[in-house]
Amino acid sequence: xxxxxxKRLIARDYLPDDYIPFAELNSDLDVMKYFPKVLTTKESNxxxxxxxxxxxxxxxxxxxxxxxxxxxxxxxxxFHETNFEAxxxxxxxxxxxxKKSVWNQGYATEAALGCIDFAQTHTTxxxxxxxxxxxxxxxxxVMKKINFFKIAYFDHPALPANHPLKPHVLYKL
Numbered sequence: 495x496x497x498x499x500x501k502r503l504i505a506r507d508y509l510p511d512d513y514i515p516f517a518e519l520n521s522d523l524d525v526m527k528y529f530p531k532v533l534t535t536k537e538s539n540x541x542x543x544x545x546x547x548x549x550x551x552x553x554x555x556x557x558x559x560x561x562x563x564x565x566x567x568x569x570x571x572x573f574h575e576t577n578f579e580a581x582x583x584x585x586x587x588x589x590x591x592x593k594k595s596v597w598n599q600g601y602a603t604e605a606a607l608g609c610i611d612f613a614q615t616h617t618t619x620x621x622x623x624x625x626x627x628x629x630x631x632x633x634x635x636v637m638k639k640i641n642f643f644k645i646a647y648f649d650h651p652a653l654p655a656n657h658p659l660k661p662h663v664l665y666k667l
Contacts, residue, residue: 497549497557497616500608503601505557505571508546512558512567515593516542519569524594528630528659530652545570554617556589559605561596568596571605573613573622579651582664585623590636597632603639610640610667622667627659637665 497505508516519525520533520541533541548555556572569592576587588609590602613619624642626633627650637644642665653660 495549497554498608498612499562500604502562503568503605503608504560504562505605505608505612506560507549508542508558509567513539513542515567516570519591519593522594525591528627528633530657530659548574554613554619557605557609559592559601561601568593568601569605571602572609573619576623580648582623582646582648586619586621588622588624588640588667590633602633602636606636606640624665624667625662628661628663629658634663634665640667642667 495507499505517533517535517538520538521535523532526532545556545558549557554573556570556574558567559569559571560566561568569590571588571590573586573588575584577584588606590606592601610622613622622642624633624637625648626637628647644663645666646664648662648664649660650662
């Protein structure tokens, strides 16, 4: 199913052919630089399955993103309910992850804006948050480009003390 399209992208369900590029995405050290670890193929496959289950159940979630010109799966963007222990959770988070070969082409911004438009026109979603490690300046720049505002700093509770990714920044639409 196609959920929405932008000028260059299609947000759709995951396809059987997406498992390999999805696993490659999640095992790339550069792509996963601001995450605690890269994912194994088994972990990546389980994440893809969960993403597709959420899409089927809710009608929104972390959409597979396809580049229109090539037809290639290039990453994912969308919504996920966050439940870790924090004063702003549970909440709906928007996030994105793209393969390195398409970085710095505006795809994350374009896909995120498409997601926000989709949420406003096809769902009852009222509040959308986004957060990342303070070190992740590229994602924070996307948050600013999609008109989110910084509302707080917090320490991610799932990361150990003194972990370089523990300090996070929180944005809200």
